[in-house]
Amino acid sequence: MNEIPYKIYIEEKDMPKAWLNLKAYMKEQHDPFLNPVTLKPCTADDLRPVFCDAVVEQELNCTDKLIEIPKSIREFYYMYRPSPLCRAYFLEKALGTPAHIYYKFEGNNTSGSHKLNSAIAQVYYAKEQGITSLTTETGAGQWGTALSMACAFYGMDLKVYMVKVSSQQKPYRKEVMRTYGADVIPSPSDTTDVGRKILKEFPETGGSLGCAISEAVEVAVSTPNCRYVLGSVLDHVLLHQSVIGLESKVALDKYGVTPDIVIGCCGGGSNFGGLIAPFMAERLEGKSDVRFIGIEPASCPSLTRGKYAYDFCDTGKMTPLARMYTLGSGFMPSPNHAGGLRYHGMSPVISKLYHDGYIEARSVEQSKVFEAATLFARTEGTFPAPESSHAIRAAIDEALKCKESGESKNILFGLTGTGYFDMAAYMAYNDGKMSDYIPTDDELAKGFATLPDIEQNR
């Protein structure tokens, strides 16, 4: 038997008891969120009507390095955590590489992804505050499923606005949420002003994430004791996701392994931000020179081709503005793009670290992503989500470089989830019908034209 097992599980007693707040390690903070009406930096008071109080406090906390994970959340984590830290022996063998590849697998729970880590925290704090119902939006359904599970656990009412075309194409995803007790409403709907307005103007529309966010926020701010919750991008979500990196570090430390490269896929940045947290903290403290690589789809390249500017977090332009790498909230990725990660912007924390040179970024085309996904499934067994497969692609590429150079680097990547609900994309790949869309400069320019014309962007 190999000295390092195929899967490193850590004991419950060794699981993190506090999240790591990466911002407390950063020499410079990202620029503040701006109130969308006044364009002044957001205060806690600006955020409290939308988000619950504890979450607002976490969002603005730049000083506490560790923030305790409440006992109830830790107990819920025991339900599906620790997630396994796997050594990819089979993939290494197939590649013939001297590199050692590790991946943290977050798909072994019913939501099928890492999203549950933040969902349970946000529902807990809402419950503590006496909030009685929550709203959110969901596109493909992973976030909606995670939040439904968390709400079932704490007995919290939940309305999920699901992009109409997704709810039609993925009726089974909707059914999972219903089984957990959520009320799933195809968006746009006649339950909100914004929904009714859109329906009147475009009765045939299939909806959009931006519209679903707008409906969810409208209900949250107009219903007593109701709040809105978001599954990515924001700082408090990255904080909750630090449990991914913290567990990974405990597992690797158990065997004295230090990663040379940490790789994650980047949509809104919550998974990548969580995975890198403790390793980046060490680097920021000058204790390591580990490299960090964020991977995004060539079709939605916010880090590699976007602008570092203030932008709305949603296409409905209702949320605060964040300074981040963005393609413009009006950027529309090609409908041919099957591989997830369609968000126009990027977590402000990740954006700042990238801007300051701590993170490298790369984009990959989707047929290369599915090629990597298929090799991974056949060698390592697990059927990866298209999103996660961006990280697999980069890990394979780095391992092949090691094969050329003869180096035994330690590569760690995040396998965020499983692809069981993404089979239409795999079908397109298996049938040779997947196209590699890359936006032209003209198309990007159209997105950039939707950036807000404010002083800070000039």
Place this chain on the structure above:
Amino acid sequence: MNEIPYKIYIEEKDMPKAWLNLKAYMKEQHDPFLNPVTLKPCTADDLRPVFCDAVVEQELNCTDKLIEIPKSIREFYYMYRPSPLCRAYFLEKALGTPAHIYYKFEGNNTSGSHKLNSAIAQVYYAKEQGITSLTTETGAGQWGTALSMACAFYGMDLKVYMVKVSSQQKPYRKEVMRTYGADVIPSPSDTTDVGRKILKEFPETGGSLGCAISEAVEVAVSTPNCRYVLGSVLDHVLLHQSVIGLESKVALDKYGVTPDIVIGCCGGGSNFGGLIAPFMAERLEGKSDVRFIGIEPASCPSLTRGKYAYDFCDTGKMTPLARMYTLGSGFMPSPNHAGGLRYHGMSPVISKLYHDGYIEARSVEQSKVFEAATLFARTEGTFPAPESSHAIRAAIDEALKCKESGESKNILFGLTGTGYFDMAAYMAYNDGKMSDYIPTDDELAKGFATLPDIEQNR
């Protein structure tokens, strides 16, 4: 923190190195398989044209208590095993029971079920023998997926005959198999004599499991270096599945826990047979008085209302005859039955143990099964397969009895898999459209009329 963790993982070094052959502990063996042509007991020679040699040897082995798991299979097991042995703290709390409920969760792999445990073993032995291709049938697709994964791992060609109506209703299941490199053929097809014959007679048929088996067997016996593999019922499959029970026992022993009741769902019996193996061995040796309860659907009640008789294992009547509890190979469960476990017969080993009084059996109606599944999903998080939920139902019922009596019994059940590909059934339940079909005595009589009219059945 509780003394017993929410999930008990065992170390790789503590994983079983040999399967447990329950037959070597049984005082009486089940009656021999009969050659379907001669009606004489099957010899190894009768079985070798269909199954590979090592598997035939295991099928007929009644003497070796332990059979070594080859190193290559153990390495593959490391990919997804050990599976977690979970303590259902949240479910116990929701029920308010003093019982301690444990479940062994086999769904954390891409096949979504325990089927992979035998698939990898059967492919390994075929590869060792120089077999170059395999055939099998699949209904819902779990077995086909498991076998596709195993064949991808060993680079073995695979033809999966998938019941046509299932391949139409579950195109995504088909796609998972294709991603692992399998050739998935809707059955009946024009690739076999039996398929062409059925298509000529019933051009509009949606196919059946019996027909798919017949096509797979025809290809296996008529193609050089090709064999057929089966995912349940047979003794060698139960042998491979003993890894479930063996791991469970190591995990429970670690905390000094002895189960009072072991519960499993029964379709063909492979999961139940595997889960109970080491505990039944102890009981057969007089070292324990643990109870065993097999749960089957009221709509397909082979143990509770079937006959103990010789019958064909397939509806096509091509396989050897086994003496088992059966409803007759011509028994057709209602199409309204959503909850899996549709097989007309039952593993000969399980049948014999039941006949000899070592196992209790119960049947449950499907709305009660989905009620239990929903409670389980909401409290324990994992989204259970309908099949597995039969065992959940019984575990809950036993835990509620403990609540009345005040006893803290240790209840262990098998959670065989996840329900992500069974959402149509959940949808019917959530919509209140699930019917509780129970076959009438007349309907059962029609099935019994299809039992073979041979001397041993008179």
